[in-house]
Amino acid sequence: MADKSSPLYLGFDLSTQQLKSLAVNSNLKAEYEVKFDFDTDSRGFNNKKGVLTDEAESEVFAPLGLWLQAIDAVLQKLRDEGMDFSRVRGISGAGMQHGSVYWSQKGEQALESLDSSKSLEPQLREAFSHPYSPNWQDASTQSQCDEFDKHLGDETQLAVITGSKAHHRFTGPQILRFRMKYPERYEQTSRICLVSSFLASIFLGRIAPFDISDVCGMNLWDIKAGAWHEQLLSLTAGSNETSGLKRKLGAASLPEDGGAFLGNISPYFVERYGFDDSCAIAPSTGDNPSTILALPLRPLDAIVSLGTSTTYLMGTPHYKPNPAHHLMNHPTTAGLYMFMLCYKNGGLAREQVRDSLSPPEVSEPWQKFDQVATASPPLGQSCDPSSPMKLGLFFPRPEIVPNVRAGTWRFIYKPRTGALMAADWMTWNQPEDDVRAIVESQFLSLRLRSKDLVESPTGPNAHLPPQPRRIYLVGGGSRNAAIAKIAGEVLGGWEGVYRLDVGENACALGAAYKAVWAVERSPGESFEELIGGRWKETEFVEKIAEGYQEGIFERYGLAVEGLDMVEKEVLKGEKNQ
Numbered sequence: 001m002a003d004k005s006s007p008l009y010l011g012f013d014l015s016t017q018q019l020k021s022l023a024v025n026s027n028l029k030a031e032y033e034v035k036f037d038f039d040t041d042s043r044g045f046n047n048k049k050g051v052l053t054d055e056a057e058s059e060v061f062a063p064l065g066l067w068l069q070a071i072d073a074v075l076q077k078l079r080d081e082g083m084d085f086s087r088v089r090g091i092s093g094a095g096m097q098h099g100s101v102y103w104s105q106k107g108e109q110a111l112e113s114l115d116s117s118k119s120l121e122p123q124l125r126e127a128f129s130h131p132y133s134p135n136w137q138d139a140s141t142q143s144q145c146d147e148f149d150k151h152l153g154d155e156t157q158l159a160v161i162t163g164s165k166a167h168h169r170f171t172g173p174q175i176l177r178f179r180m181k182y183p184e185r186y187e188q189t190s191r192i193c194l195v196s197s198f199l200a201s202i203f204l205g206r207i208a209p210f211d212i213s214d215v216c217g218m219n220l221w222d223i224k225a226g227a228w229h230e231q232l233l234s235l236t237a238g239s240n241e242t243s244g245l246k247r248k249l250g251a252a253s254l255p256e257d258g259g260a261f262l263g264n265i266s267p268y269f270v271e272r273y274g275f276d277d278s279c280a281i282a283p284s285t286g287d288n289p290s291t292i293l294a295l296p297l298r299p300l301d302a303i304v305s306l307g308t309s310t311t312y313l314m315g316t317p318h319y320k321p322n323p324a325h326h327l328m329n330h331p332t333t334a335g336l337y338m339f340m341l342c343y344k345n346g347g348l349a350r351e352q353v354r355d356s357l358s359p360p361e362v363s364e365p366w367q368k369f370d371q372v373a374t375a376s377p378p379l380g381q382s383c384d385p386s387s388p389m390k391l392g393l394f395f396p397r398p399e400i401v402p403n404v405r406a407g408t409w410r411f412i413y414k415p416r417t418g419a420l421m422a423a424d425w426m427t428w429n430q431p432e433d434d435v436r437a438i439v440e441s442q443f444l445s446l447r448l449r450s451k452d453l454v455e456s457p458t459g460p461n462a463h464l465p466p467q468p469r470r471i472y473l474v475g476g477g478s479r480n481a482a483i484a485k486i487a488g489e490v491l492g493g494w495e496g497v498y499r500l501d502v503g504e505n506a507c508a509l510g511a512a513y514k515a516v517w518a519v520e521r522s523p524g525e526s527f528e529e530l531i532g533g534r535w536k537e538t539e540f541v542e543k544i545a546e547g548y549q550e551g552i553f554e555r556y557g558l559a560v561e562g563l564d565m566v567e568k569e570v571l572k573g574e575k576n577q
Contacts (some may be wrong), residue, residue: 003375005087007255008032009519011512011567012074012093013505014199015287016062016135017050021078022508024090026520028534030512033505034077036070038062043069051135058139061132065102068120075273085274090515091203091265092225092282094507095195096292097217098169100137102178103127103191103207111205116271120202129188133195136169140426144173144180148219151235155323161229162219163327163337167400172219175245176236181546192248194218196284199397204281205266209251212258213338214286216328224319227252231266258283258332259518259527282518285513288313288340289331289538293510294502295472295540296532299336300454302468303500304446304487306477310346312446314339314468316453324401324449332514332527339453341446344403347477349394353438355429369435373482378552384418385555390428391566392437401445409570410437413562420565439483443490444556444563451560457494465557467492467548472500472541484545490556493547496540501540 006025013020017039023032036042038050045066046052053060079085110127114120125131134140148166149155153164166173171194181188191207194215200208215221220236222229228249230242237245246252265279285293292303292313305311316339321327330336354369377383380390392410393399399406410423410433454466471493477483478499488497502509517527 007089007519008087009512009515010085010088010091011508011510011515012091012199012284013287013290013508013511014067014070014093014095014195015050015507016137017094019067019074020505020508021074022505022512023078023083024509024512024516026534027384027514028513028516028531028536030509032078032081032083034074034081036073036077038070041070042066043496051137052132060100060135060137060139062135064128064131064133065121065125067133067198068124068202069336072119072121075269078166079273085269086127086276088275088279089455090280090519092284092511092515092518093196093199093203093284094287094511095197095199095214095284096136096452097195097214097286098167098171098174099133099195100171100174100178101133101193101194101195101198102128102189104188105190107190108207109268111201111207114205114266115266116268129185129190130182133198134169134174138174139168141168141177142171144176145170147176147224147235148173148232151231158219159321159323161222161224162232163216163321164219164325166219170217170219172232172236174267179236179238189248191250194286195271196286200262200281202270202283203265204263206263206270207250208281208283208505209254209260210249211283211285211289211331212254212256213289213331213463215254217286217326219437223327226254226256255283256329256334257284258330259514260522261518268552280515280519282515285331285514287507289328289338290507290510290514291474292338293331293513293527295500296528296535297472298528300468301470301472302450302491302493303472303474304481305475307472307475308347308348309339310343310442312339312341312450314450316455318453320452322449322452332517339450341401341449343399343442343445344397345395345399346442347475348396349442350438350477350483352396353394353431353434357435370480370482372432372435373439373486376432377441378436378555379440379559380433380436381555385551385558388427389413389415389559389562390423390433390437391559391562392423392434392441393570394434394441401449402571404570404574409566411562411566413559413567415558415562418561418565420562434562436486439486440490440556440559441563443487444559447491447556448560448563461494464548465492465553467494467553469493470495471497471547473497473504473544474500474502478544481544488545488547489552491547492553495520495541496547497545498541499544501542504540
């Protein structure tokens with residue numbers, strides 16, 4: 001039984017559709033867990049799946065009042081469950097990356113003078129110069145992205161400086177568009193936050209600085225220099241005079257310590273909910289950086305999130321930027337970086353192939369998919385590893401990696417000669433051949449784009465080719481044994497493929513662990529050391545498939561070259577249209 005007097009640490013996850021909160025104790029045991037669903041629990045907003053849309057402008061955005069309503073509601077739910085807020089010694093959070101919040105001239109004063117007898121939403125209505133935050137699904141900034149990509153020469157140079165090429169959702173292009181569309185509101189803006197620093201600001205009672213990892217999702221931060229990039233600020237501000245934008249962004253230097261003490265909790269929460277006034281606020285980070293904190297991830301371990309979209313996360317000591325992926329500062333460990341790939345087409349693409357095999361309303365819709373995937377040989381080949389391979393791209397939605405329209409492309413690749421040809425009904429059996437090909441194509445893309453960041457193991461496994469140590473699968477797709485098997489065959493992982501079972505709360509859990517580390521660490525003790533010493537792997541991790549398999553892994557290495565050719569062929573066709 002939990003000790004009701006022991007310290008608690010709160011982690012929050014402000015995502016597109018929900019606000020979640022999870023409380024853990026010093027031993028990392030979860031004691032409380034609540035959520036607020038933006039569609040079903042909110043009042044007075046017409047959001048759908050957490051957002052509002054303007055299809056004519058390709059805009060997707062969320063009302064800030066909805067988030068404020070959610071914060072009060074989640075705390076009330078925790079109170080209703082019997083939580084004693086005086087036990088909470090630290091708070092951290094995770095926010096969906098890239099979204100921006102625009103505070104008015106009255107913003108900070110409003111935060112500092114909150115009346116504990118009233119809820120947050122009505123008191124902070126005048127605290128923002130713009131009542132909405134652009135969501136990561138927003139696609140309204142193509143012209144601004146084009147400007148960012150060419151401003152330093154090309155998209156490669158932008159990635160070298162900021163860790164990423166320009167993307168619709170990134171904050172720099174979004175601020176540029178906001179300034180151009182709403183010049184008066186931009187002038188009235190005193191400070192700009194990310195979703196993560198917005199969350200920290202609410203609990204702190206004043207505007208919090210950006211997190212050292214999340215700031216890398218803006219296309220404005222020079223990662224190696226550890227400072228704002230003057231030319232990119234000039235582009236965003238529309239002038240060589242960048243002092244105004246710098247004031248809006250806040251501190252010119254950010255704490256590299258992800259567990260830095262930002263200050264004690266706002267008196268509002270002390271008086272309204274009974275928090276102890278010594279409760280520490282640590283920096284909140286982005287949702288993806290927080291995910292890698294949900295376990296003591298070692299360098300070269302990889303997390304593959306198999307949800308509606310597919311996300312690939314890995315810690316690495318190497319800064320090797322490329323327009324095809326993202327690199328960000330690690331959220332807790334200076335000198336490490338977080339490698340990230342994001343794909344729009346994940347579970348949706350797999351489900352589309354599944355439904356072509358059997359009607360989705362059957363009781364076990366994945367059963368036939370799994371049977372076909374398991375029975376099909378790797379790459380549709382015969383026993384001869386040099387025989388033709390079946391490779392495809394399956395994009396029900398426009399994709400960003402590579403940047404192509406929605407569509408399906410099927411090819412036959414001959415590894416012996418390097419020849420590539422479009423498949424036809426004689427060489428490709430639809431839909432059966434699609435089953436294994438869709439899963440292989442997704443994992444081959446991950447391997448293609450991460451190959452320069454993985455290394456061969458040391459010690460007794462030093463003879464193995466470069467690959468991750470472990471592959472951790474999370475999300476709905478992690479429960480599929482056939483998908484896990486193919487993940488190990490394609491990606492390797494000399495210690496195997498594991499399912500990380502933290503429910504739907506990886507981000508909130510990572511934030512709570514970060515709060516534990518921030519408050520309880522000894523001088524110089526790293527996140528991995530403290531959390532690794534307390535984390536009980538058997539409670540959260542299960543080995544579900546073998547990783548590296550000699551011969552098969554090397555065969556997929558040839559397929560990586562083929563997939564690269566497939567993508568280039570498709571992109572060439574797009575340019576010719």
